[in-house]
Amino acid sequence: MHTPDAQGYIPFIHNYCDRRCERCRFVRQCRVGAVDVDDVGEAEDAAADETPEDLRKRLMKLMGLSEEDMAALDAAKEERANEPVDPVEQAREEAEMAEWKREQEALDRKVDAHPLSVMGSTYLDLVRAWIEAREASLKARGVQLHHRMGVDIPAELHTPEMLVLSEAVQELLWFHTIIPAKVGRALHGRMGRAFDDDPLQSDWNGSAKVCLDAVDRSVAAWDTIVELLPEEADDALPMQELLHRIRKGLENEFPDAQRFIRPGFDAHLGG
Numbered sequence: 001m002h003t004p005d006a007q008g009y010i011p012f013i014h015n016y017c018d019r020r021c022e023r024c025r026f027v028r029q030c031r032v033g034a035v036d037v038d039d040v041g042e043a044e045d046a047a048a049d050e051t052p053e054d055l056r057k058r059l060m061k062l063m064g065l066s067e068e069d070m071a072a073l074d075a076a077k078e079e080r081a082n083e084p085v086d087p088v089e090q091a092r093e094e095a096e097m098a099e100w101k102r103e104q105e106a107l108d109r110k111v112d113a114h115p116l117s118v119m120g121s122t123y124l125d126l127v128r129a130w131i132e133a134r135e136a137s138l139k140a141r142g143v144q145l146h147h148r149m150g151v152d153i154p155a156e157l158h159t160p161e162m163l164v165l166s167e168a169v170q171e172l173l174w175f176h177t178i179i180p181a182k183v184g185r186a187l188h189g190r191m192g193r194a195f196d197d198d199p200l201q202s203d204w205n206g207s208a209k210v211c212l213d214a215v216d217r218s219v220a221a222w223d224t225i226v227e228l229l230p231e232e233a234d235d236a237l238p239m240q241e242l243l244h245r246i247r248k249g250l251e252n253e254f255p256d257a258q259r260f261i262r263p264g265f266d267a268h269l270g271g
C-alpha cells in the first residue's frame with residue numbers, strides 16, 4: 001500500500017494525514033499535495049481568476065487523468081445525455097435516491113448526537129472564542145498565527161520564545177477544525193459501515209488514528225502555550241480537559257485505530 005502508482009503517487013495517502021502539505025515529506029508523492037504546492041506562489045487571487053479550462057487541468061492533475069481519459073469521459077457523458085429516458089427506470093432511480101437521502105439524514109442525526117461529536121464541536125467553538133479574544137494581543141506580541149502570515153511582524157519580536165509560541169498556536173488553530181471533522185468521518189464510517197468492511201484497515205479506524213494524532217498534538221500545543229503564557233492557564237483548562245475526554249472517547253469507540261496502517265506514513269509498520 002506504500003508503493004507509488006504509475007505516476008509516482010501513493011494511493012489514498014491524503015486521506016490519513018494532517019493536511020499540513022507545506023511541511024509534508026510526501027508532498028511530491030501525493031496528488032493533493034502536488035497540486036497544492038504548485039498553487040503556492042501563484043497570485044493570491046489565482047483561484048478567483050481560474051478559468052473553466054484551468055479548473056479542468058487542475059482536476060485532471062488531481063485525478064491523474066490524461067486528455068484521452070477526459071475525451072472518453074466527455075463522450076460517455078454525451079452518450080448518457082442523449083439516451084432516451086425510461087420513465088419507469090427514472091422513477092425507480094429517484095425512489096432509490098430518496099431512500100438513500102433519508103438514510104443519510106438519519107445517520108447524520110445519530111452522528112451529530114454522539115458524545116464525541118458534541119465534544120468535538122464544543123472544542124472547536126471554545127478554541128474559536130479563545131483565539132478571537134486574543135488575536136490582536138497575540139499578534140502585537142509577535143505571534144504568527146498562520147504560516148503564510150506574519151511578514152509585518154517587526155524583526156525584534158522574532159525571539160526564539162515567540163517562534164515556539166507561534167508554532168504552538170498554529171498547531172492549535174490547525175487542529176481545532178480537523179478534530180471535529182475527523183471525529184465525524186470516523187463515526188459516519190463506522191455507524192454507516194461506509195467505504196469498506198475491513199474491521200481493522202477501515203476508513204473509520206484511519207480517520208480515528210488521524211484524530212488521535214491531532215488530539216495529542218493539540219494537547220502538546222496547549223502545554224507549550226500555558227508554559228509560555230501562564231496567565232492563560234485557567235482559560236485553557238476547559239479545552240485541555242475536553243481534549244483528554246475526546247481522547248478517551250476515541251480509544252473506547254475505536255480500540256483498533258492505532259493498528260491502522262496509514263499509506264506512506266506507517267511504512268515502518270508494514271502493510
Ligand code: SF4
Nearest residue numbers: 017021024027030033
Ligand atoms: S499526504 Fe502530505 S502532501 Fe498529501 S495532502 Fe497530506 S499533508 Fe498534504
